[in-house]
Amino acid sequence: MLIQCIRVKRNFYKLLIAIIALALITIKNFGQSTNTVQADGSRVNSILTAVPFLLIVPQGRSGSMGNSGVAIDADGNSSVLNSSAMAFLPEAAYGVSLSYSPWLKNLVPDISLSYLSGYYRLNDRNTLGASLRYFSIGNVQFTDNNSQSLGISNPSEWAADISYARSFGPEFSLGGSLRYISSNLFSGQSLAVGQIEPGRAIAVDISGLYRKNGFVFGGPVIWSAGINLSNIGTKISYSTGGAPYFLPSNLRIGSAATFLGNGSRLIFAFDLNKLMVPTQPLYDRNGNIVKGRDPERSVPSGIFGSFSDAPGGVSEELKEVGISTGFEYCYMEQFSFRAGYNYQNPEKGNSSYFTLGAGFKYNILSIDFAYLLSSTSRSPLANTLRFGLQANFGKKSGN
Secondary structure, eight states, X not given: OOOOOOXXXXXXXXXXXXXXXXXXXXXXXXXXXXXXXXXXXXXXXXXXXXXXXXGSOOSHHHHTTTTOOTTSOOOTTGGGTOGGGGGGOOSEEEEEEEEEEEOOTTTOSOOEEEEEEEEEEOSSSEEEEEEEEEEEOOOEEEEOTTOOEEEEXXXXXXXXXXXXXEESSSSEEEEEEEEEEEEESSTTOEETTEEBOOEEEEEEEEEEEEEEEEEETTEEEEEEEEEEEEEEEOOBOOBTTOOOBOOOOEEEEEEEEEEEETTEEEEEEEEEEEEOSOOOOEEOTTSOEEXXXXXXXXXXXXXXXXXXXXXXXXXXXXXXXXXXXXXEEEETTTEEEEEEEEEOOTTTTOOOEEEEEEEEEETXXXXXXXXXXXXXXXXXXXXXEEEEEEEEEEEOTTO
């Protein structure tokens, strides 16, 4: 089957085709991949999903720690990586945060990611949270295969969450999020695959956090471990009667060590993450699978099968595991310095980079800043900035 292409000004088609690849091309692409860029900054590879913007860590704190943080202490943005951490929020009764990032600046100047979140502690065990992610792709001039204008549009995607966390004593908590997803890439256009319409889906996150106090070299330390299964939900379709495609279901596990002393805090974090989505098999020229498994299967089968369906076997499965690591040094709960590293195998996204960041807290307000450094200036994520502002209000008496 043939790839349906839309030509877009300023080479924007590289991003657009990557984002809507599953709506415009068939999965049976004969094992060939293209060197385009997805919304999360990775290269298109043998694992294809819809709405890849859900894989972006929107907030500055974890963003400056190499995207690690599934096991770190909670703040107003915790539901992004581990909603269960909200059960251990400090005495602030409620809070709100706002983050913004100009995204993929090396491709075009008008893509952005915005994130708004808030939480409210019901009591010493239960916490509610809510958040909204909005990914704007900017103004796009669409043309057909004859270079005739199809008009200017502003494709966008968004996701709204409601989260809940409950602690089961001082060491363990569970949490979850319910998510509604809308992806409006070029609604109203009519192509050979049918009438294009916004894609919609429902998903959930399930998370847990365990932490334990201890001592190292005579000083106090908090050991913690976390897990988050995110974007477990329905498939999404972009055309009337069109084939549905997988959400970016992801498994993230990690640990952290928080060293305390003399008014300062030092955190080391380490995360592993893997997409729980079918790996594309290898096809011959007739479209027959010659190695691997058929990716057109149910969501449960796709999730459980994602750990053993790579055509290259165990060695390829290991390449699909991404690594995020970083540290944070906080002085007197006012000034923070952060750094980290994110790694993806060159054959599985090729999105590897260093990160730096800082934070400042005054009274109820906190400001966070993250900067992404790439080993090559050609990286679409090079020089990416993330900004965040948090406000935490009130205290519970007796906590």
